[in-house]
Amino acid sequence: MAEHLIAAKDLRLRLDGRDIFHIPEFSLQRGEVLALVGPNGSGKSSLLLTLALLQEPTEGTVRFDGRPAGRDNALALRRRMALVFQEALLLDATVRRNLMIALRLRGVTGREAEQRANRWLDRFGIAHLASRKARRLSGGEAQRTSLARAFALEPEVLFLDEPFASLDYPTRRSLLGELGKLLKDMNMTTLFVTHDYTEIPYLADRVMVLYEGRIIKTGSVRQVFGDQIVERKVWAPWEDAE
Ligand SMILES: Nc1ncnc2c1ncn2[C@@H]1O[C@H](COP(=O)(O)OP(=O)(O)O)[C@@H](O)[C@H]1O
Ligand SMILES: [Mg+2]
Numbered sequence: 085m086a087e088h089l090i091a092a093k094d095l096r097l098r099l100d101g102r103d104i105f106h107i108p109e110f111s112l113q114r115g116e117v118l119a120l121v122g123p124n125g126s127g128k129s130s131l132l133l134t135l136a137l138l139q140e141p142t143e144g145t146v147r148f149d150g151r152p153a154g155r156d157n158a159l160a161l162r163r164r165m166a167l168v169f170q171e172a173l174l175l176d177a178t179v180r181r182n183l184m185i186a187l188r189l190r191g192v193t194g195r196e197a198e199q200r201a202n203r204w205l206d207r208f209g210i211a212h213l214a215s216r217k218a219r220r221l222s223g224g225e226a227q228r229t230s231l232a233r234a235f236a237l238e239p240e241v242l243f244l245d246e247p248f249a250s251l252d253y254p255t256r257r258s259l260l261g262e263l264g265k266l267l268k269d270m271n272m273t274t275l276f277v278t279h280d281y282t283e284i285p286y287l288a289d290r291v292m293v294l295y296e297g298r299i300i301k302t303g304s305v306r307q308v309f310g311d312q313i314v315e316r317k318v319w320a321p322w323e324d325a326e
Contacts (some may be wrong), residue, residue, distance in 0.1 A: 085149070085150075086147070086149050086150030086151075087113070088111040088112060088113055088114075088147075089112055089113065089114045089148065089240060089241055089273050090110070090135055090146065090147070090181070090241065090275075091111045091112075091146075091147045091193065092107065092109075092110040092111075092135070092141075092144055092145065092146045093108070093109055093110075093144060093145075094106075094107075094108055094109075094143060094144045094145065095107040095131075095134065095141050095143070095144035095145075095146070096141060096142045096143040096144055097127075097130055097131075097134060097139065097141050097142050097297075098142040099130075099147040099202060102121065103296070104127050104130045104297055105127040105130060105131050105294070105297035106297060107131065107144075107297060107298075107299060108299075110135070110288075111195075112135075112273060112275060113240070113273070114273050115273055116273060116274070116289050116290060117267050117268075117272070117273075117274040117287055117288050117289050117290075118274065118275050118276065118288065118289070118290050118291075118292060119276045119277075119278065119283075119287060119288035119290070119291045119292070119305075120132065120275060120276070120277045120278075120292050120294060121278055121279065121281050121283045121284060121291060121292070121293055121294070122293055122294035122295055123279055123295070124279055125222055126294045126295050126297065127294055127296070127297040128234055128245070128277045128278075128279070128294055129242060129245055129277065131294065132243055132245050132275060132277050133223040134146065134172045134176055135243070135275065136162070136165055136167055136243045137153050137158045137161055137162050137165075138162070138203040141164060148161045148164070149164075149240075153308075159320075163190060164239060164240045164241070165240065165241050165243060166233075166234035166235075166237045166239035166241075166242050166243070167194075167234065167238050167242075167243045167245070168227075168230050168231055168234050168242070168243070168244045168247045169230075169246070169247070170245060170246045170247065170249045170250055171250070172218075172220035172223075172227050172229060172230040173230065174219075174221075174226060174229060174230065176217070176218065176219055177216065177217070177218060178214065178215050178216060178217055178322065179205065179213050179214050179215070179216050179218060179221070179229050180205065180214040180215065180216065180267070182218055182229055182233055183197075183201040183204065183232060183233050183236050184197055184198075184201055184230075185201075185203065186233050186236065187201065187236060187237065189198060189235055192237075195216070200236045200238070201214075201232075201236055202214075203236075204235050204236040205232050206254075207229065207232065207235070207266070208228040208229075208231055208232040208235075208262075209262075210225060210228045210229060210232065213229075223250060223251050223252075223255065224251055224255035224259065225266060227247060227248070227251060227259065227261070230247070231247070231259075231263065235266075235270075238276055240273060241272075241273045241274070241275070242267075242272055242273070242274045242275075243260035243274075243275050243277075244274065244275070244276045244277060245277045246277055246278055246279065246280075246281065247259060248260060248278075248280075249278070249279075249280070256283075260283055260286045260287065261286060263286075263287065264286040264287045267287065272290060274287075276288060281309070282294075284305060284309070285305055285309075288305055289304070289305070290302070290303065290304060291303065291305055291307075291308040291309070293308060
């Protein structure tokens with residue numbers, strides 16, 4: 085078992101002749117919740133998609149569990165991951181079907197699939213919505229479904245790209261609290277992307293600040309945000325770089 089679940093060196097992405105990011109060194113340890121924070125357009129989603137093997141880097145290789153990812157094994161490695169985006173991306177089916185279909189695509193069927201679906205719908209407080217059509221859900225309910233679906237897959241790593249960005253404040257607050265506790269309880273290896281740095285204290289062990297495609301700061305939540313984190317009144321860490 086490799087020390088880092090995900091690691092990369094000199095990872096670069098260029099698109100349309102523009103440098104999107106250059107990351108000299110990246111690692112995500114098992115059981116760690118890493119927050120990737122930075123303003124809009126800093127390259128967070130591009131980096132997340134690259135680490136999740138959905139975007140091929142221009143230079144460098146992503147290593148998953150010690151093995152270099154390439155075209156030959158990317159699909160198999162992606163089956164060990166789960167992603168949640170800002171939009172819930174649900175199928176036009178019931179909440180339960182959304183989980184069952186995702187499970188079947190990963191080869192989980194029958195009683196095992198049913199039990200996992202029930203367990204995670206329950207855990208995210210949406211068991212009563214199991215028969216509801218996904219398109220009739222509120223934003224918060226849809227995102228709960230999307231999270232329940234991701235957890236039901238029992239991934240080795242969870243990628244979250246601004247999962248709360250389109251939710252209203254009270255919904256975001258309660259989901260953040262619940263998710264933070266769950267990630268800790270499960271020891272889930274997680275890359276959490278956000279431009280809203282006030283979300284970080286709820287979730288992260290470690291923070292990486294991305295600005296114009298470069299990591300300008302990395303460390304514990306306290307190292308990056310200092311004492312201000314206690315009051316949850318934090319400044320944007322990229323303000324220094326401007
Ligand atoms: N497919 C693409 N082709 C060209 N440029 C892109 C593409 N995807 C993203 N970009 C550019 O890369 C930069 C970083 O985007 P993104 O990774 O979405 O940032 P963030 O998630 O931090 O907002 C932006 O300037 C964006 O316009
Ligand atoms: Mg983004």
